[in-house]
Amino acid sequence: MPDVLLKIFRGDREGGQTADYQVPVAPGMVVLDALHHVQKHQAPDLAVRWNCKAGKCGSCSAEVNGRPRLTCKTRMDSLPQDKPITILPMKSFPVIKDLVTDVSWNYKVNKKIPGFTPKAGTNWRMQQEDIDRVQEFRKCIECFLCQNVCHVLREHDKHEQFGGPRFFVRVAGLEMHPLDGVSRVGLLKKELGLGLCNITKCCTEVCPEEIHITDNAIIPLKERVVDEYYDPVLRLVRKIRGG
The missing domain is CATH 3.10.20.30 (Beta-grasp domain)
Incomplete structure (x- = not known):
């Protein structure tokens, strides 16, 4: 040999x-x-x-x-x-x-994310396409390779301002669940620092479970943050309603 x-x-x-x-x-x-x-x-x-x-x-x-x-x-x-x-x-x-x-920092970030909370009066019926959409995110084995390769954490040490791709995957699995009734958009913007991600797709490249982290989790979540905080029409509606 x-x-x-x-x-x-x-x-x-x-x-x-x-x-x-x-x-x-x-x-x-x-x-x-x-x-x-x-x-x-x-x-x-x-x-x-x-x-x-x-x-x-x-x-x-x-x-x-x-x-x-x-x-x-x-x-x-x-x-x-x-x-x-x-x-x-x-x-x-x-x-x-x-x-x-020492990967314990990841578990501290995880505690910030509200768990699955069903909508009031949920009848627990879902379409297969809704199940398929979130099933990919359940494949995560928490190897933290995506966290390790992410330049926001790796090169810029933004551990206090940024949650990292593993937790964007977790939030995506909750936010896109058709029966979940809690919004985590504010958490994404203010505490998990989603805006710091510039979608280089390096996290997707190293994922051993081949989760499409950038395309299927991060980008859709960014769209939700933009809709909530930067859409001029929605901003006007909130202002009229006093929100």
């Missing part, structure tokens, strides 16, 4: 650097397998977060050769074998140890 050179980040909140590990590659091997090999044979103290190894839990997110990926779904044979493979923790979140990052 050929060997490949892995350059894996070792460190914590105070800093760190990459360390080199030679790992044999077998057919069908994924990056997470290589990390487990390092843990077993060379660095038992290497910190790696993972759970299912089936692309469903979202735990094993990292940056492989500069691209945010699930290590359990990134095959070794899809990467250049003649060059070092660099594995780093997600840049948008604080490092706890090695490849494990």
Whole structure:
């Protein structure tokens, strides 16, 4: 079996650097397998977060050769074998140890979003097209790769002003639910900072569940914010009504 050179980040909140590990590659091997090999044979103290190894839990997110990926779904044979493979923790979140990052900020954002609240007198009947529209958003596994790649968080550190694509997906699933009776448009504009997104589609590109985050969630939500706050006709109606 050929060997490949892995350059894996070792460190914590105070800093760190990459360390080199030679790992044999077998057919069908994924990056997470290589990390487990390092843990077993060379660095038992290497910190790696993972759970299912089936692309469903979202735990094993990292940056492989500069691209945010699930290590359990990134095959070794899809990467250049003649060059070092660099594995780093997600840049948008604080490092706890090695490849494990502190993603707790995401759960704080999640708490700001009102949950599903049915309209009064709901008869709980829906059209299939309404179900299909929101079903895509339920595929999210909270790997936070979209949060990691988003330049508003990654490069500009707007964690206090911006919710990020993962939570625009969650809001979209609620706002577009035909039986939900709560408006979250004000939350999108004032607390989640939807206007900071300039729709580069980088979040869509890295989503392992292939959710069309930009086209199906972010852009429709932006349209709702514009209708609510910037439409001159609606603004006049609200003024007449004293709203």
